[in-house]
Amino acid sequence: MITAGIDIGSITAKAAIVDGGKIIATKIIFTGYNAELAGQKVYDEVLIEAGLGKTAIDKIVSTGYGRNAVGFADKSFTEIMAHAAGAYFLNPxxxxxxxxxxxxxxxxxxxxxxxxxxxxxxxxxxxxxxxxxxxxxxxxxxxxxxxxxxxxxxxxxxxxxxxxxxxxxxxxxxxxxxxxxxxxxxxxxxxxxxxxxxxxxxxxxxxxxxxxxxxxxxxxxxxxxxxxxxxxxxxxxxxxxxxxxxxxxxxxxxx
Amino acid sequence: MKKQISDLLKIIGIFLFGKFKKFTMRFKKSKTMKDIMLVYYSEAKSARLTRKKVAWITSGGPVEPLIAMDVIPVYPENHGAMIGASKMGTGLCETAENMGYSSDLCSYARADIACATVNGGPIGGLPKPDMLVCCNNICGTVLKWYEVQARYFNVPLFVLDTPFCHTGYSEETARYVRSQINEYISFIERACGRKFDYERVKKVGHLSLQGQQLWQKVLDTAAHKPAPLSAFDAFYHLALIVTLRGTPEVIDYYTALVAKMKDRIARGISAVPNEKYRLLWDNLPIWHRTRWLYDKFASHDACLVADTYTSAWCGTMKYIDENNFIDSMAEAYTRIYLNIGVDEMAKMVIAMIDKYDVDGFVLHSNRSCKPYSFGQMDIQRIVEKERGIPCLMIEADMVDERTFSESQISTRIDAFMEIIKERKKHSSSISMAKE
Incomplete structure (x- = not known):
């Protein structure tokens, strides 16, 4: 299962693509004034980085202050949950x-x-x-x-x-x-x-x-x-x- | 001269409006809060015409002796809540700051002090007081606040000093407070120019206690699952037990309200449409954000079913002796929630957690209310240790909108609810496995 995570922070927007237990690609850009646009842009760029098309991604979750501005995400979580999940993944x-x-x-x-x-x-x-x-x-x-x-x-x-x-x-x-x-x-x-x-x-x-x-x-x-x-x-x-x-x-x- | 005439005409207008409203209310099956408050404030604002005296009094002050002497009590704190709810707090706070008051001062005090000079706010200011009654059981700020107003209006001020009760109620405290009640009665006699009515105060005391019992009954209905009323409803219905405690209006209104809540229970109507999570609230409401907070929690199917604030107006009934109201009220007014030690407060919080069977505890760290917010960190720790439920601290202010940071608070509430949902999912899967 290939999934994507989009984290829209106040200064930077981050994206990651994970396949099972492996990180395939990550991307960081400046958020700028438009969180919605930043979400779209960082997602497009991380897909290019991973060499994947949109159809290859099974599920998307957004997080961070701009989490509700990411319209294409399947669900959003607060960054507290996201950081916990990320840290546990990197070191249980x-x-x-x-x-x-x-x-x-x-x-x-x-x-x-x-x-x-x-x-x-x-x-x-x-x-x-x-x-x-x-x-x-x-x-x-x-x-x-x-x-x-x-x-x-x-x-x-x-x-x-x-x-x-x-x-x-x-x-x-x-x-x-x-x-x-x-x-x-x-x-x-x-x-x-x-x-x-x-x-x-x-x-x-x-x-x-x-x-x-x-x-x-x-x-x-x-x-x-x-x-x-x-x-x-x-x-x-x-x-x-x-x-x-x-x-x-x-x-x-x-x- | 012109101004005096226009002021008088205004008062006559308010007086006639109040009379008319009171008359039409007779034909209504159930009286609304808005009607009762309109009549109350128009009677207070036209007191000059009816030759009644007006006393400003703190929310936790002993009001019954005033009512027994036909003095109309007016509550700057209730007025502060109205200012906050109508989002007029920031402007008035800024006016007070322009007058030289610190932005760290309580926003009720700032709003009230400013309002007196500009007759602003949602009801064009409070009626001018003939006397001020300040009881420091709720905080120390009221002392200076009421001194400021006593100077501004040039009226007598009575201060009832209630020592802090860390644990229990000592004999010295009892004697000290009781002796001040005699001084309080002499103060009212001087202000009214007649002897105190000891017979009447018994009746008022009886009504006061009955009102508190009914208010408790209203709040008790939220123990039902799902809760027919939320803390946000309680914040609204609270106005009467604060302002009209000791009058028959309170009895009628809360009797009807209890019946209404029982009817909602019978028909399965809940305050939050799909109640899945139950929460307890601590501290004053964030008056300018009650709707937003209700919606925010409701979007998570969470209902704030109870709170430590509204229950403070029926929290000391056990100390009241109906047959000896004047003596026993000294203790009841001294041992209120804000005038007891943190351990005692935590005990009451834990009792509420059990009674209303809540899944989480939300604490409003209120920049204005120091005595309420000071021990919260300890209370949170005690609750986490004793009951192990998630706790959330929100930093805000009851009236001053400038202290509210929407996106930060929104994230905190979302994360708090994520934890509660995760736990509940986990515990329900355990109980299912047991079954």
């Missing part, structure tokens, strides 16, 4: 997931069978999300992709105390004005995200082993800061950013 031993996406972050607890036991999402605030990192990258004039390596050069991370993205940005600007090193500021930003996200996981009770998913998992600095804060290894899959789409495809196979 996983019990905790931290998903940091563009506009929200969440902590998910799984039982032995990969079913969601509990979850908690960030409150109405962008701090501790991908958008927060984007804002900081702009203020620091650093390419976001370099954040991970740069922060690892830091010997003494700066202290970012503001809980709000807007205030944290002005705090960062004042740190720049004071002449603090970029790598220290970036490391400080990562620590502040780790503090915020780990407290969510603490609220529902962290259980080992844990996996980090979502686009922010690509940032090795955040992963390191989280591992330190939680005092445990964080597993990062090469499919971290498309984990929701993979999970949706897995859920489609069970329809």
């Amino acid at each position: 031993l996983i019990h905790s997931i931290i998903d940091i996406g563009g506009q929200d972050s969440k902590a998910i607890l799984l039982d032995d069978k990969g079913k969601v036991k509990n979850f908690v999402m960030n409150d109405k605030c962008a701090a501790g999300t991908g958008r927060f990192l984007e804002v900081m990258a702009r203020a620091l004039e650093v390419n976001l992709d370099d954040f991970g390596t740069m922060s690892q050069k830091s010997a003494s991370p700066s202290k970012i105390s503001s809980l709000c993205t807007v205030f944290a940005e002005s705090e960062v600007i004042s740190l720049i004005a004071r002449g603090e090193k970029r790598q220290d500021i970036i490391a400080g930003i990562h620590e502040s995200i780790a503090a915020r996200v780990s407290s969510m996981l603490a609220r529902i009770g962290v259980q080992k082993p844990a996996m980090i998913t979502g686009g922010v998992a690509r940032n090795s600095g955040v992963v390191l800061a989280l591992s330190k804060k939680l005092d445990m290894e964080m597993e990062v899959s090469p499919y971290a950013q498309v984990n929701g789409a993979i999970g949706a495809a897995i859920l489609a196979a069970a329809l």
